[in-house]
Amino acid sequence: MTVQDIRAFNRFYTNVIGALDYSRHLYAPFTLTESRVLYELAHSARTDAADLRTELSLDAGYLSRILNKFEQDGLIERAASRQDPRRRHVTLTARGRETAALLAERADESVGALLATVPPVERPRLAEAMHTVRALLSDGRPPRREDxxxxxxxxxxxxxxxxxxxxxxxxxxxxxxxxxxxxxxxxxxxxxxxxxxxxxxxxxxxxxxxxxxxxxxxxxxxxxxxxxxxxxxxxxxxxxxxxxxxxxxxxxxxxxxxxxxxxxxxxxxxxxxxxxxxxxxxxxxxxxxxxxxxxxxxxxxxxxxxxxxxxx
Known part of the structure; x- marks a missing residue:
């Protein structure tokens, strides 16, 4: 395998995923990063702003602007953490959970449409290939919470x-x-x-x-x-x-x-x-x-x- 093989695969996979996202407006009206923040808030037990910044590798100012937008739109509530008043605890409102659920539903439909193009008999082979790629490119590191x-x-x-x-x-x-x-x-x-x-x-x-x-x-x-x-x-x-x-x-x-x-x-x-x-x-x-x-x-x-x- 060469560098060009990996780059060719990246181009292929990016085009496949990009076409699905574009045709279904997967994240609208949010950006991909905003959708990732909503997903993390809906699924993670650690929802202090500092934890979100670490989990998603986001710039503090960028994350702050996203959270400000979410708060103005009624998607989140922020309060001082009981464990450490210096930290801001972020939780989704009912509207925020409905929005996160809608985005998750769209993502499931999008991936389902992609999976539907694969014959059922070939799907275990695809799953094993994806697992192999992740395992080989993880460089032997142990699993992390974000995995x-x-x-x-x-x-x-x-x-x-x-x-x-x-x-x-x-x-x-x-x-x-x-x-x-x-x-x-x-x-x-x-x-x-x-x-x-x-x-x-x-x-x-x-x-x-x-x-x-x-x-x-x-x-x-x-x-x-x-x-x-x-x-x-x-x-x-x-x-x-x-x-x-x-x-x-x-x-x-x-x-x-x-x-x-x-x-x-x-x-x-x-x-x-x-x-x-x-x-x-x-x-x-x-x-x-x-x-x-x-x-x-x-x-x-x-x-x-x-x-x-x-x-x-």
């Missing part, structure tokens, strides 16, 4: 959630097949009947592969949402994926109008409990039980979504 993105589930992802929950909980906690049955029922109920305005699943993807997931569904109690099936693959831990997934659920539940967010877990899941605590969940009750072939201590955790102090 992970959250997305809606695609074909096969719900099945992956069941399989990986069953395998990991068996390997790490000794759970038997009863747990796989529980997860399968939860996922099947969501797949067969859910309200997309009130319920949602997130898949964390790294290098084209799912590495984490979480679910937000309606609880039996009025005004209450339930967080379920938080999972992060062992090889992807340490990248803040659990925090991002929980933050996504909290933000979605709050903007959907829920008053409370609850979850049930067991005290052996120490790492997950620490994530919940960082996001403001408090222990509401606990009770020993025999489930999944183990003697466990079940815990109910709750987050008050009406508490303005917990909005970060």
């Amino acid at each position: 992970v993105f959250l997305r809606e589930p695609g074909p096969g992802d719900l099945g992956w959630m069941v399989a990986r929950n069953a395998a990991l909980y068996s390997a790490e906690y000794g759970f038997n097949a009863d747990y796989e049955g529980l997860v399968a029922r939860i996922v099947a109920d969501f797949a067969q009947d859910h309200d997309p305005h009130l319920e949602r699943v997130w898949i964390a993807e790294l290098d084209g592969r799912p590495v984490g997931c979480v679910m937000c569904v309606r609880d039996d109690a009025p005004g209450t949402a339930r967080l379920r099936l938080l999972l992060v693959e062992p090889a992807a831990r340490g990248l803040g994926i659990g925090d991002r997934l929980v933050a996504a659920v909290v933000g979605f539940a709050r903007h959907a109008g829920y008053r409370d967010l609850v979850l049930w877990t067991n005290d052996v899941l120490a790492a997950a409990r620490r994530v919940y605590q960082r996001h403001g969940f408090v222990l509401a009750a606990e009770k020993p039980h025999r489930s999944f072939g183990r003697d466990l201590n079940g815990q109910d955790w709750r987050l008050d979504l009406t508490d303005s102090a917990g909005r970060e």
Whole structure:
């Protein structure tokens, strides 16, 4: 391979992507950089202005002008961070989330149109080729937080959630097949009947592969949402994926109008409990039980979504 081979590929791929973007006005009325900022605000747990600047490698003045525009258009709100008053915490408004969702929908349609030109039998080959390019050009560096993105589930992802929950909980906690049955029922109920305005699943993807997931569904109690099936693959831990997934659920539940967010877990899941605590969940009750072939201590955790102090 020569330098000219890479340059020729770059020209080809830029033309393909550029043609799609132009024909569908993918980012209108925003620039590509503005769209990237909106995407980061919608998907990242770290939304201080300084974090955005680092994540996106933007000049401070340029980012400030973008955020000023967004604030004037009612897309974001800014306030001093509770952890450090010198830092500015940035959150999307309801209008901002709707705008980010629209841009994401356009992007999905655009890429879907491109993928539709590839025969289904060739798509695994394409995915593997893209993974190979990323792996070879990363120069052996370990994955970074910005390499992970959250997305809606695609074909096969719900099945992956069941399989990986069953395998990991068996390997790490000794759970038997009863747990796989529980997860399968939860996922099947969501797949067969859910309200997309009130319920949602997130898949964390790294290098084209799912590495984490979480679910937000309606609880039996009025005004209450339930967080379920938080999972992060062992090889992807340490990248803040659990925090991002929980933050996504909290933000979605709050903007959907829920008053409370609850979850049930067991005290052996120490790492997950620490994530919940960082996001403001408090222990509401606990009770020993025999489930999944183990003697466990079940815990109910709750987050008050009406508490303005917990909005970060």
